[in-house]
Amino acid sequence: MENLISEILTVNKSQKKHKGARIKVCSIVNAKSGQCSEDCKFCGQSSFNKADVKVYPLIDPEKIKEVSMQTLENVGCFGVVSSGNSLNDEEISELCKMFKKHEKVSHLGVSIGKISDVSFMRLREVGIKKIHHNLETSESFYPNICSTHDYQEKELTH
Secondary structure, X not given: OHHHHHHHHHHHHHHHHHHOOOOOOEEEEEEEEOOEOOOOOOOXXXXXXXXXXXXXXXXXXXXXXXXXXXXXXXXXXXXXXXXOOEOOHHHHHXXXXXXXXXXXXXXXXXXXXXXXXXXXXXXXHOOOOEEOOOOOOOOOOHHHHOOOOOOHHHOXXX
């Protein structure tokens, strides 16, 4: 994890030196990895993909907080992303506890698959304002990318 932090900081320092503040850099942490049941062709974490991806459960939210605080010293935003169709209620609760006490929650976002209306409201109540929907193409081309669900099913809430 420390190598990852070092690499992120090096890349971001280089970007600032050569590009200045003309672009906004956002960094992410893969908070839960691998074995997704969806077959999105662009994703290495799909169980259908042959990529050699490390598989692990949700990282300790306090570790996510530590990494995000260090990274936010050099970037404008930080995303917590996960593999899979959705996180379970316990995983959402763990993240919400961390987000609630995060000093820079306004700089955080999530890309955690489908979320229920209740989870959406919980995330909103703890300060999350950026939720990435992970629809990586147009609705008309989507069937060429994924067959395990349709475009409408991948909306934020269900």
